[in-house]
């Protein structure tokens with residue numbers, strides 16, 4: 001296959017078919033009404049070995065992770081901001097995250113609503129030197145929530161919204177269609193790292209799976225790239 005040939009036409013098609021926007025969001029949400037309540041637990045007819053829960057700090061943090069949908073305009077400070085972005089760092093030439101083939105197709109952006117010295121700024125995290133690039137301005141949460149798919153669910157204003165952006169070419173060029181799968185899995189690694197750090201900081205968070213992809217992509221200045229918007233996480237107090 002030559003370099004210019006599309007390595008993952010089916011992943012591209014799948015992505016297109018899962019796009020959300022102001023036209024199809026109602027259809028998406030209406031399907032929730034028929035939601036199946038039984039999530040299908042597995043129970044084998046065996047004599048099971050009982051395990052113990054760890055009694056350590058890491059497990060305490062894991063227990064404290066939960067989704068919160070009520071925020072109070074809290075202004076996060078630089079220490080907290082640094083703590084949150086540290087989840088995605090590269091330290092001693094090593095990322096805190098694993099990645100298929102070391103291709104690292106995920107990049108982290110954030111919209112700062114209530115962040116000291118960064119109010120209404122869009123930032124990009126440079127993992128190599130652990131810094132934030134200010135790449136533009138954004139509106140307040142209240143003016144943006146309509147494109148998060150969570151307009152009616154979130155009460156009050158969060159401090160910051162993290163956006164996990166995938167660059168499929170980095171990974172499908174090596175792994176073809178399966179690279180699309182890896183990219184989505186890796187986005188989950190970033191988010192879980194962040195959610196645990198948020199729990200450690202005693203802040204609140206919830207993932208937002210209904211972002212209007214193209215609106216967000218354009219806002220980040222990525223319109224003419226292969227970027228895909230995987231998920232958002234709002235955080236605050």
Ligand SMILES: Cc1cc2nc3c(=O)[nH]c(=O)nc-3n(C[C@H](O)[C@H](O)[C@H](O)COP(=O)(O)O)c2cc1C
Pocket residue numbers: 065066067068069149150153206207208209210231
């Ligand atoms: C991929 C993904 C997408 C999600 N999207 C949303 C969302 O759009 N809005 C929301 O309120 N919660 C969202 N959630 C949060 C789940 O509703 C929540 O994790 C689940 O109900 C379990 O509750 P807990 O996180 O408090 O343990 C999402 C979670 C995941 C993993």
